[in-house]
Amino acid sequence: MKKVVLNGNMKVLVLILGLLMMSVHCLFAQTEKYDESTKQELTSLSKQKWQWMADRNVDSLNVLFHQEAVFVHMGGTMTKEQELNTIKSGGIHYKHTEIKETSVRFVGNTAIILDRIRLTAVVGGNEVVNPFMVTEVYVPIDGKWKLGSLSFTRLLGD
Known part of the structure; x- marks a missing residue:
């Protein structure tokens, strides 16, 4: 050999x-590590979040939102506290969210959800309807998914 x-x-x-x-x-x-059931869990959590926002259920949102979460709107950014106060006061009322398409992806332990939505909201007393691509970032903390970021990108068409 x-x-x-x-x-x-x-x-x-x-x-x-x-x-x-x-x-x-x-x-x-x-x-x-993450299978279809985890994707379904996150999709359901995201849908539940939209309902809590419509219902102004700030107690449930407070549990879901990570303390360091950031929220990006067309008019600027907010902290967790600012977002919850805006929802509670009615500064933005997420009246109805029509979810047209959802996808879930993972980068390590981080989940990224993309929702293409048609949002009916009341902002400053005026009802507005806008198409958005919404990016939600979730991280697992102590066995629970926490929302770390919610960003709205306005789309040109429905």
Whole structure:
């Protein structure tokens, strides 16, 4: 049997291939962590959030929103406290949300939900209807999903 001797370049190549194979394995192991039932759980949670917003249920929203959550609206950004106060006071009343399309993706332990919606809201006493792509970012904290970010991007058409 002939002995194979690796030169310096071949050793580097073998090392790189080994690391690449380990990285691919870790990537697949991480994406397998969340299955369809987790996606369904998050989709349901997102729908429930829209209903809580319509109902001005700030107690449930307070539990769902992470303390460091950020909210991006057409007119600016808000903290958790500002968002809850705006909902409670009626500064923005999320009257009805028609969800047209939802997708859930994972980046590590972070869940990203994209909702294409048609939102009917009362803002400053005026009812407005706008199409949005809404990005929701959820992180698992102590076995529960917490909303870390909610961003509205107005779409040009329905």
